[in-house]
Amino acid sequence: MGAMQSLWNDAEAAACRTDLELRAYTSRLLGQDRSLVLHGGGNTSVKLSVTSIVGDEEDILFVKGSGWDLETIQPAGFSPCRMAHLLKLSRLDSMSDAQMAAELKNNMTNAGAPAPSVEAILHALLPFKWVDHTHADVVVALTNTPDGEARIRAVYGNSLVIIPYVMPGFELAKAVAGAWPKQAHAGTIGMVLMGHGIFSFGNTARESYERMIALVELAERHAGPRATPTGPVGVSAAGDWPQIMADLRKAISDVAGAPMIVSYHADARSLAFARRRDLEALSQQGPATPDHIIRTKRVPMLGRDVAAYAAAYERYFDTRGLREGAALAGCRAATPDLVMLDPAPRVALIPNLA
Amino acid sequence: MDILETADALGGWVALPAPQLFDVEYWDLEQAKLRRAGQPPVLAGEVALVTGAASGIGKACVEALLKRGAAVVGVDLQPLVDGRWSSDPACFGAQCDITDEAAMRDVLARAVARFGGLDMLVLNAGIFPKSARIDALSTELWQKVMRVNVDANMALMRDAHPLLARSPKGGRVVVIGSKNVPAPGPGAAAYSASKAALTQLARIAALEWGSDRIRVNVIHPNAVFDTGLWTEDVLTPCQSHWVKPAAMSSISISFRKTWRRTKPVSWVRRSPSRVRSSIRKSRR
Ligand SMILES: NC(=O)c1ccc[n+]([C@@H]2O[C@H](COP(=O)([O-])OP(=O)(O)OC[C@H]3O[C@@H](n4cnc5c(N)ncnc54)[C@H](O)[C@@H]3O)[C@@H](O)[C@H]2O)c1
Ligand SMILES: [Zn+2]
Numbered sequence: 140m141g142a143m144q145s146l147w148n149d150a151e152a153a154a155c156r157t158d159l160e161l162r163a164y165t166s167r168l169l170g171q172d173r174s175l176v177l178h179g180g181g182n183t184s185v186k187l188s189v190t191s192i193v194g195d196e197e198d199i200l201f202v203k204g205s206g207w208d209l210e211t212i213q214p215a216g217f218s219p220c221r222m223a224h225l226l227k228l229s230r231l232d233s234m235s236d237a238q239m240a241a242e243l244k245n246n247m248t249n250a251g252a253p254a255p256s257v258e259a260i261l262h263a264l265l266p267f268k269w270v271d272h273t274h275a276d277v278v279v280a281l282t283n284t285p286d287g288e289a290r291i292r293a294v295y296g297n298s299l300v301i302i303p304y305v306m307p308g309f310e311l312a313k314a315v316a317g318a319w320p321k322q323a324h325a326g327t328i329g330m331v332l333m334g335h336g337i338f339s340f341g342n343t344a345r346e347s348y349e350r351m352i353a354l355v356e357l358a359e360r361h362a363g364p365r366a367t368p369t370g371p372v373g374v375s376a377a378g379d380w381p382q383i384m385a386d387l388r389k390a391i392s393d394v395a396g397a398p399m400i401v402s403y404h405a406d407a408r409s410l411a412f413a414r415r416r417d418l419e420a421l422s423q424q425g426p427a428t429p430d431h432i433i434r435t436k437r438v439p440m441l442g443r444d445v446a447a448y449a450a451a452y453e454r455y456f457d458t459r460g461l462r463e464g465a466a467l468a469g470c471r472a473a474t475p476d477l478v479m480l481d482p483a484p485r486v487a488l489i490p491n492l493a
Numbered sequence: 494m495d496i497l498e499t500a501d502a503l504g505g506w507v508a509l510p511a512p513q514l515f516d517v518e519y520w521d522l523e524q525a526k527l528r529r530a531g532q533p534p535v536l537a538g539e540v541a542l543v544t545g546a547a548s549g550i551g552k553a554c555v556e557a558l559l560k561r562g563a564a565v566v567g568v569d570l571q572p573l574v575d576g577r578w579s580s581d582p583a584c585f586g587a588q589c590d591i592t593d594e595a596a597m598r599d600v601l602a603r604a605v606a607r608f609g610g611l612d613m614l615v616l617n618a619g620i621f622p623k624s625a626r627i628d629a630l631s632t633e634l635w636q637k638v639m640r641v642n643v644d645a646n647m648a649l650m651r652d653a654h655p656l657l658a659r660s661p662k663g664g665r666v667v668v669i670g671s672k673n674v675p676a677p678g679p680g681a682a683a684y685s686a687s688k689a690a691l692t693q694l695a696r697i698a699a700l701e702w703g704s705d706r707i708r709v710n711v712i713h714p715n716a717v718f719d720t721g722l723w724t725e726d727v728l729t730p731c732q733s734h735w736v737k738p739a740a741m742s743s744i745s746i747s748f749r750k751t752w753r754r755t756k757p758v759s760w761v762r763r764s765p766s767r768v769r770s771s772i773r774k775s776r777r
Contacts, residue, residue: 236521257522280499334509362499381605385659388609392661398538401609412494425508427496429517460515
């Protein structure tokens with residue numbers, strides 16, 4: 140993780156003719172930095188007053204639409220949602236995911252726009268024109284330590300609202316609605332969601348974006364520099380590794396039910412990680428942020444025993460995430476008709492190979 | 494790795510508990526992200542190696558394979574200049590002489606490092622030397638043609654076999670022969686003999702490798718004029734009927750459908766519809 144730098148460029152910003160273009164511009168600045176957002180993660184919004192074709196003026200939240208990536212987003216990638224409706228939704232006691240998705244879609248001013256981010260209601264609740272949200276690596280690293288919350292407070296003082304982990308979506312919006320009045324004040328410039336990511340707010344696009352950079356930089360400074368091995372190590376000692384790899388790929392593909400591409404990383408950085416003595420304890424807990432899980436699975440495979448990995452995944456599925464007893468019977472995913480995803484690993488750590 | 498190690502250096506990495514992670518993994522709104530990707534293309538997750546990928550039939554094969562979702566390893570003596578070789582993550586290009594066995598083994602190793610294995614081999618690179626009657630044929634020219642059109646392909650098949658035998662859906666080899674095999678012409682002794690030997694090699698491979706679930710087919714093109722093989726003076730007299738390389742490659746891909754050991758030889762000439770019907774016949 141390196142030093143954070145604002146990529147704001149006056150000339151590029153001046154070329155933006157509307158607030159929405161500016162919103163797309165600073166979103167792309169965030170998206171360019173892989174240590175801030177990965178794989179379509181993160182989202183941004185701007186609240187604008189819009190006059191409709193019949194002359195009605197309305198407050199609209201333009202929030203990142205699903206299917207768009209911050210790195211390449213354009214004005215068309217923002218979904219125009221009616222603020223008034225979002226705020227009413229936030230006052231409901233409960234709402235299913237399907238209901239929420241339908242409500243969000245049905246209350247846009249452009250039926251052709253992409254479906255709004257599942258965090259749309261949360262964006263609507265935050266009383267700032269510009270809102271930026273990322274899953275910054277270093278912030279997640281700080282929150283996911285044994286004394287994570289104390290650390291975050293030590294780094295940010297009371298300039299940020301801090302929300303314990305809640306599943307994204309409506310429940311998270313409700314949690315923020317509850318905590319905001321207790322924690323927010325005139326000096327609030329952002330929010331940390333434990334185990335998830337960070338928000339920054341601003342009255343201008345630049346302010347919100349540069350606050351994100353500054354907040355992440357503070358976390359970087361707290362974490363301090365960390366030496367990482369670099370450079371290629373090349374092919375491992377095992378001379379028959381292409382066949383070992385091809386066997387591994389076949390086993391993974393068989394379990395996945397379809398052929399899979401497997402790429403091999405034998406650079407110094409990856410090998411040093413795969414050879415850590417505490418590899419099991421470190422790697423077998425879970426992904427850095429929960430939305431990585433659909434790409435990475437909960438844990439990487441250690442070694443090459445694909446059948447054992449698949450069996451463990453099946454057990455994890457059958458117990459709905461290693462739940463027991465009442466917790467299992469009462470959980471939201473207890474429905475018997477839930478269909479298991481393929482049980483093949485997406486990441487493997489093989490100390491003598493890659 | 495960065496996140497875990499940073500947290501570890503600060504006193505320990507603590508991920509969310511499994512139940513919370515499970516709820517996100519099986520959250521309908523996350524699953525919708527996966528569903529949006531839709532049905533994967535037919536060759537998704539599979540890896541093909543095409544020799545002679547820079548030009549003509551080989552280049553068209555690369556395009557056809559990519560369009561169907563395969564990852565492609567392209568090999569050619571000439572530089573692989575198309576942008577895809579540097580920008581498309583599904584492409585891995587190597588400038589390499591197929592007669593250099595050690596270099597080709599290295600290409601196979603790098604292909605495995607990049608994609609994990611090899612499912613399809615398209616033995617397409619070949620040379621068609623200037624016409625020479627037998628009474629004026631130099632040993633040098635004869636040997637050169639044999640080295641490229643036969644020897645190199647045998648070595649590559651041999652070295653690729655362990656990978657093809659580990660293909661999740663069964664390995665596939667498509668050998669590009671020539672109409673010269675069943676219908677040779679004067680002045681093309683080295684070429685015709687080399688392609689005949691290559692065809693016989695493929696037949697033996699089909700016999701030997703069937704039990705390894707590797708399917709071997711030979712395609713005999715004829716008159717695919719818009720390739721590097723045909724120089725202007727050969728082209729002009731016979732331009733009346735021709736098959737585009739793109740048509741050729743869609744034919745070879747159609748062999749993919751089900752695993753079976755087909756009779757490896759089918760003589761393909763001129764029109765794509767006749768090509769297809771002759772393939773249908775050979776599959777029966
Ligand atoms: N075009 C036709 O009508 C026709 C007819 C019958 C057979 N064929 C066969 O089809 C195949 C492809 O031919 P094409 O028409 O596309 O020709 P082409 O010349 O356009 O393509 C052949 C490619 O193979 C490459 N190559 C040649 N020797 C190589 C070597 N030693 N190592 C690596 N790469 C090498 C060349 O650089 C070239 O890019 C050949 O085997 C040819 O004999 C073509
Ligand atoms: Zn988020």
